[in-house]
Amino acid sequence: MDKDTLIQFKQVSFTYEEAPKPAVQNVTLDVRRGEFLAVLGHNGSGKSTLAKLCNAILIPTGGQVLVEGIDTADEDNVYEIRRRVGMVFQNPDNQIVATIVEDDVAFGPENLGLPPAEIRTRVDEALRSVGMYDYRLFEPHKLSGGQKQRVAVAGVIAMRTDCILFDESTAMIDPQGRREVLETAQRLNREAGVTVVWITHFMEEAVSADRVVVMDRGAVAADGTPAEVFADAALLSRTGLEAPHAAQLADAVRAGGVPIEGGALSPQACADALFAAAQKAGVV
Amino acid sequence: MARLEVRGLTHCYGAKTAQRVTAVKNISLCVEEGELLGIIGHTGSGKSTLIQHFNGLLSPTSGEVLLDGENIFRDKQTTHAARFRVGLCFQYPEYQLFEETVYKDIAFGPRNMKLSEEEIDRRVRRAASFVGLSDALLEKSPFDLSGGEKRRAAIAGVMAMEPEILVLDEPTAGLDPQGRGTILSLIADYRRRTGSTVILVSHSMEDIAKLATKALVMNHAEAALYGTVDEVFSQAEQLVSMGLDVPAVTRIFLLLREKGLPVRTDVYTVEQGAAEYLRLFGKGARV
Numbered sequence: 374m375d376k377d378t379l380i381q382f383k384q385v386s387f388t389y390e391e392a393p394k395p396a397v398q399n400v401t402l403d404v405r406r407g408e409f410l411a412v413l414g415h416n417g418s419g420k421s422t423l424a425k426l427c428n429a430i431l432i433p434t435g436g437q438v439l440v441e442g443i444d445t446a447d448e449d450n451v452y453e454i455r456r457r458v459g460m461v462f463q464n465p466d467n468q469i470v471a472t473i474v475e476d477d478v479a480f481g482p483e484n485l486g487l488p489p490a491e492i493r494t495r496v497d498e499a500l501r502s503v504g505m506y507d508y509r510l511f512e513p514h515k516l517s518g519g520q521k522q523r524v525a526v527a528g529v530i531a532m533r534t535d536c537i538l539f540d541e542s543t544a545m546i547d548p549q550g551r552r553e554v555l556e557t558a559q560r561l562n563r564e565a566g567v568t569v570v571w572i573t574h575f576m577e578e579a580v581s582a583d584r585v586v587v588m589d590r591g592a593v594a595a596d597g598t599p600a601e602v603f604a605d606a607a608l609l610s611r612t613g614l615e616a617p618h619a620a621q622l623a624d625a626v627r628a629g630g631v632p633i634e635g636g637a638l639s640p641q642a643c644a645d646a647l648f649a650a651a652q653k654a655g656v657v
Numbered sequence: 658m659a660r661l662e663v664r665g666l667t668h669c670y671g672a673k674t675a676q677r678v679t680a681v682k683n684i685s686l687c688v689e690e691g692e693l694l695g696i697i698g699h700t701g702s703g704k705s706t707l708i709q710h711f712n713g714l715l716s717p718t719s720g721e722v723l724l725d726g727e728n729i730f731r732d733k734q735t736t737h738a739a740r741f742r743v744g745l746c747f748q749y750p751e752y753q754l755f756e757e758t759v760y761k762d763i764a765f766g767p768r769n770m771k772l773s774e775e776e777i778d779r780r781v782r783r784a785a786s787f788v789g790l791s792d793a794l795l796e797k798s799p800f801d802l803s804g805g806e807k808r809r810a811a812i813a814g815v816m817a818m819e820p821e822i823l824v825l826d827e828p829t830a831g832l833d834p835q836g837r838g839t840i841l842s843l844i845a846d847y848r849r850r851t852g853s854t855v856i857l858v859s860h861s862m863e864d865i866a867k868l869a870t871k872a873l874v875m876n877h878a879e880a881a882l883y884g885t886v887d888e889v890f891s892q893a894e895q896l897v898s899m900g901l902d903v904p905a906v907t908r909i910f911l912l913l914r915e916k917g918l919p920v921r922t923d924v925y926t927v928e929q930g931a932a933e934y935l936r937l938f939g940k941g942a943r944v
Contacts (some may be wrong), residue, residue: 413833415833415835416803416804416805416832416833416835416836417803463831500927515703517700519700525758544830544831545749545830545831546700547699547700547860547899547902548699548860548861548900548901548902549699549700549901549902550700574833574834576834577905613833613834613835614834615834617905617908618713618904618905618906618927619905619906621927622906622927622930622931622934624904624908625927625928625930625931626931626934626935628931629931629934629935629938630938631934631935631938640905640908640909640912641912642914643909644908644909644913644916645916647934648913648914648916648918651918651934651937651938654938656937656938657917657918
């Protein structure tokens, strides 16, 4: 396995007990070290199953998942795998175990059996990096959804994993909380080199990813840059997704006879392109 | 006369303790028969506290809630009656499904109203048709349904009480684009078919823009903006400053205006946006 590959899926299938058909079928995929990978797909497309296969929460019923070359199927490896790949789940209320924020963040490092001084350092660093240090003595139930998710992220950071999976971690929180959690993930990726696998059904959240994988009926339906994936209208409609509204607006304007350049995926990029076209046509 | 009127409503949690928190502060509003009021605001702005007063689940620290001009807190009986007159569907209502079959779950509310079996049956089937659940699904366990179906079954349970006012708290939260679209169109359809008054709580300005006649924006427990959808959404800059999620198309037009293009900023959908932009070129939108 080449050293740039962190997680490797080799023809992986997974069928839940008593399910009539597999949730993930024959998936071959690499997660590269240091990348921000967005995984899109509608409900039931297999994207959450894919995430749970990454850190041995689920074990493939066919094929193999390797994390830095370590096979997730071997029970003895679970500890080594979870030290490398951490996960933030969808519901902020389901993953907080302690009654004080800093105790919650310390839960993982304590289980690693680290000395108390080391735990203290890691907890403080982790809370600072998600902007929750001032809340370290708060009771988690008094926090907003976005704040709770950032505490959950801090819990994973304190484990110093190479990779963090976000399994629809923004689906249950409000727009402001969503921005907070996404920006935290982007900063960790950019500044600390943490590999991020970002699973979502909000198209807007995938726009600034390095790479986008689209899941459909348990298989990989597309794998490319956001610009490539969102330009493929047939793929999007086939997989029950829709392009970001900015891209749809650019398309509608093109259909109206005004040429707009570029993918125009984000509101800023779209506004820039629309303005440039208006200037070019001399209507400003 | 207004169907629902709220006058100067204030609600404090822990009013008699040191941790007193004012969750709703001096809110007044008025919903006419058949209207759809959208309530927007970020988490903690007081939306959920406010709507729990509409059917008497919470009683105000001060202020009044009037149904057809009558204060619902006048006496116990009136408060009790308000529970059935105003149907409240909470966030993630599928977590409250508990019966053996979908049918029994939807029938739970009507049964509590002590209606006849025939009437219960009529209401269950009618509500199921509103949310697009087939007869075959009614005999299944609610736990065998998909996420979207569970959500719809739970909403049907409130609709089956045939409330005069249906209040939905974040009915599309956590659903994918298809699931969101399904729920929104069933709400529109329910209103068209029953003429009922609906109150919709949402984070999404896009959802409110599509469905509502009136909008209330809550910020820090207070009414920041209140009026028709167009009046409220014409204040897009103010909504952005409150940390609300302004539709992507609206954000694009705010940016274009900033750059000096003479465009309107009260556009929310892709279709409206394309038409408004193409207007600059003297073209009608062919979309």
